[in-house]
Amino acid sequence: MSAAPLPVQPGGRLADPLWKATAVGGGAQLAGLAIALEDSSHAVLAVSVAVVGVVIAAFVLAPQAASAVHRHPALLVIAAFMLLALLWVVFGLTGMGAAHASDLPGIHAFLSLARAGLLPLLLMPLAAVGGLVLIADALRVQLGLARRRGAPWQQLTAGGPARPTVPWRAVAGVLLIGWSAVLAIGMAGPYAGSNPLGQVLLLVLVAGAAAVVIGTPLLIASLTRADREQTQDAHDDVRQRFAAHLHDSVLQTLALVQRQAHDPAAVARLARRQEHALRAWMAGETELVGDTLGAALRDVVAEVEDEQAITVELTSIGDRPIDPAGEALVAAAREALRNAARHAGGAPVVVFAELKPAGVEVFVRDEGAGFDLATVPTERRGIRDAIVGRMAAAGGSATVESAPGEGTEVALRLGPAEPAAGAR
Amino acid sequence: MTGAADGSGPPRVRVVVVDDHHLFRAGVRAELLDHCDVVGEADAPASAVAAIAEARPDVVLLDVHLPDGGGLAVLRALDAIEQRPAVLALSVSDAAEDVVPMIRAGALGYVTKTIGTAELVAAIKRVAAGDAYFSPRLAAFVLQAFSAPEEAAPPRDAGDEALQTLTPREREVLHHLARGYSYKRIGVRLDISARTVESHVGAVLRKLQLTSRHEVSRWAASRGLIDEDDSAEPDR
Numbered sequence: 001m002s003a004a005p006l007p008v009q010p011g012g013r014l015a016d017p018l019w020k021a022t023a024v025g026g027g028a029q030l031a032g033l034a035i036a037l038e039d040s041s042h043a044v045l046a047v048s049v050a051v052v053g054v055v056i057a058a059f060v061l062a063p064q065a066a067s068a069v070h071r072h073p074a075l076l077v078i079a080a081f082m083l084l085a086l087l088w089v090v091f092g093l094t095g096m097g098a099a100h101a102s103d104l105p106g107i108h109a110f111l112s113l114a115r116a117g118l119l120p121l122l123l124m125p126l127a128a129v130g131g132l133v134l135i136a137d138a139l140r141v142q143l144g145l146a147r148r149r150g151a152p153w154q155q156l157t158a159g160g161p162a163r164p165t166v167p168w169r170a171v172a173g174v175l176l177i178g179w180s181a182v183l184a185i186g187m188a189g190p191y192a193g194s195n196p197l198g199q200v201l202l203l204v205l206v207a208g209a210a211a212v213v214i215g216t217p218l219l220i221a222s223l224t225r226a227d228r229e230q231t232q233d234a235h236d237d238v239r240q241r242f243a244a245h246l247h248d249s250v251l252q253t254l255a256l257v258q259r260q261a262h263d264p265a266a267v268a269r270l271a272r273r274q275e276h277a278l279r280a281w282m283a284g285e286t287e288l289v290g291d292t293l294g295a296a297l298r299d300v301v302a303e304v305e306d307e308q309a310i311t312v313e314l315t316s317i318g319d320r321p322i323d324p325a326g327e328a329l330v331a332a333a334r335e336a337l338r339n340a341a342r343h344a345g346g347a348p349v350v351v352f353a354e355l356k357p358a359g360v361e362v363f364v365r366d367e368g369a370g371f372d373l374a375t376v377p378t379e380r381r382g383i384r385d386a387i388v389g390r391m392a393a394a395g396g397s398a399t400v401e402s403a404p405g406e407g408t409e410v411a412l413r414l415g416p417a418e419p420a421a422g423a424r
Numbered sequence: 425m426t427g428a429a430d431g432s433g434p435p436r437v438r439v440v441v442v443d444d445h446h447l448f449r450a451g452v453r454a455e456l457l458d459h460c461d462v463v464g465e466a467d468a469p470a471s472a473v474a475a476i477a478e479a480r481p482d483v484v485l486l487d488v489h490l491p492d493g494g495g496l497a498v499l500r501a502l503d504a505i506e507q508r509p510a511v512l513a514l515s516v517s518d519a520a521e522d523v524v525p526m527i528r529a530g531a532l533g534y535v536t537k538t539i540g541t542a543e544l545v546a547a548i549k550r551v552a553a554g555d556a557y558f559s560p561r562l563a564a565f566v567l568q569a570f571s572a573p574e575e576a577a578p579p580r581d582a583g584d585e586a587l588q589t590l591t592p593r594e595r596e597v598l599h600h601l602a603r604g605y606s607y608k609r610i611g612v613r614l615d616i617s618a619r620t621v622e623s624h625v626g627a628v629l630r631k632l633q634l635t636s637r638h639e640v641s642r643w644a645a646s647r648g649l650i651d652e653d654d655s656a657e658p659d660r
Contacts, residue, residue, distance in 0.1 A: 275538065279518070315564040315602060348540070350560050350604025362605040409603065 028053025134173030308341035328394035359415030533557030
């Protein structure tokens with residue numbers, strides 16, 4: 001029975017100043033105890049010396065203890081338990097000594113009360129709670145819940161569950177709970193011991209309490225485990241989707257690139273298309289493949305890029321479900337893109353799509369030679385009519401703007417979006 | 425050191441390229457050979473700041489994803505430099521969470537690495553002149569970011585309002601940029617000078633840099649970007 005915070009004492013080397021301070025504190029406490037034992041009339045002095053010792057030890061060790069407890073939460077329980085055990089012993093002994101001290105009736109009364117009922121009463125729940133904490137901590141570690149959460153990617157690629165180790169925490173926790181049960185029986189025994197019914201009742205109560213105390217964390221743990229397995233399944237799903245997607249897209253493209261290495265234009269086109277696809281996928285835009293106007297537009301852009309060997313810069317804002325009018329718009333956009341590709345002269349075609357629930361505007365613009373709208377050849381007028389007519393039939397509108405040297409822009413509109421460019 | 429060969433044209437723009445991919449730097453250097461002087465290269469924020477301090481370029485081509493803090497670290501370090509060079513951010517990513525912080529930290533423009541040579545040179549020249557360069561995609565991003573308050577406008581004080589919203593003209597200019605129009609064409613279409621178009625874009629850039637994080641972060645949240653960001657960032 002030395003200094004109370006022994007369990008959290010670091011290293012224990014004689015040269016360590018912290019250890020020295022702890023020793024001084026412990027010595028002071030022992031001295032206080034000795035004084036009280038030797039001559040009970042010096043109770044005040046004894047208590048003062050002991051308090052000084054406790055203060056010294058606590059002052060030095062508090063930060064140490066805090067950090068140790070931070071690392072191993074179970075230490076807190078052990079420390080508190082040891083402290084109480086020490087107090088119990090000290091109170092018990094001084095109580096014996098104080099039995100002779102008739103000049104300090106107040107202290108005497110307090111000490112005997114403490115010895116008789118208070119401390120066991122305190123110790124019992126503390127031991128039980130301590131046992132619970134230890135068991136819970138052990139389960140937490142066992143189940144891998146104590147592991148630090150990594151980045152999502154790390155979680156995704158992390159290995160299986162942690163390997164099981166000796167559950168000494170759980171063992172200690174069970175022992176503590178058992179001891180608290182013994183204490184409880186010891187306290188209640190004298191009252192219940194007289195009749196057999198009381199004894200049976202007590203046994204049933206203790207057994208029930210033990211079942212609850214041990215069963216609750218186990219239940220929680222099993223629920224947590226199920227939870228974790230679900231999460232694991234979800235992670236596996238994500239991983240599989242990742243792999244499937246990479247296989248279908250990136251690996252496929254890389255294979256094609258290797259086969260067509262002799263054709264720089266084809267390689268560039270493949271890379272371009274894959275880049276678009278990967279970007280859209282990473283931005284989560286392709287989760288609703290085919291169901292939205294934005295996805296349909298992306299498909300059309302990719303199609304025309306491949307078909308016409310051009311580069312299209314597509315930017316879209318918002319999205320909305322596709323409907324027959326939307327399908328008409330996509331078809332018109334395909335025509336506009338083909339038209340732009342033929343006249344862009346290699347310069348990129350820019351597509352800007354504003355897809356709002358209230359209305360849709362899609363602009364297809366090339367920086368090509370442009371033309372005078374009044375003098376277009378009939379065959380090009382046909383294309384124009386195809387675009388304009390298609391949009392009109394779908395309840396929308398299409399306009400073509402061009403001038404020699406200015407490039408061409410086809411604007412496709414659906415819904416109540418106003419014709420003026422974004423000046424809202 | 426400034427391109428003395430062509431006495432007729434304007435002085436060549438001096439550029440420092442910051443990118444951790446050696447091949448990419450070499451590629452950019454080759455691409456810019458005929459148009460600009462690459463006067464320095466760096467592959468990390470610390471060496472970038474040193475190279476910029478030494479070479480005193482007109483423009484820094486700054487990759488977003490660098491080791492040790494990324495392009496943002498360079499932008500912050502440049503705050504301390506006198507005669508801060510114009511920064512054109514470039515990245516393979518055109519994700520909003522990459523684009524917006526760079527602009528807000530002081531980059532004058534943002535282009536993706538797939539940009540063609542002619543456009544890259546045009547962008548470099550524009551930021552060298554102190555003007556903002558908005559690619560069509562960046563213009564669309566900004567339009568979207570600033571269109572959020574229209575739909576559900578929370579009450580806010582009037583002083584802030586000017587920063588949080590775009591004027592109709594700025595909106596028009598951005599809209600045309602998103603559609604791929606050049607400044608000159610926009611000027612013709614809107615019946616204003618190209619210089620006025622530039623000043624509108626500059627005003628938008630400043631708004632993007634000065635406005636409270638509110639709109640931009642809400643916009644990012646609406647795109648599902650906030651959660652990813654939060655879980656990726658903390659190194660506790």
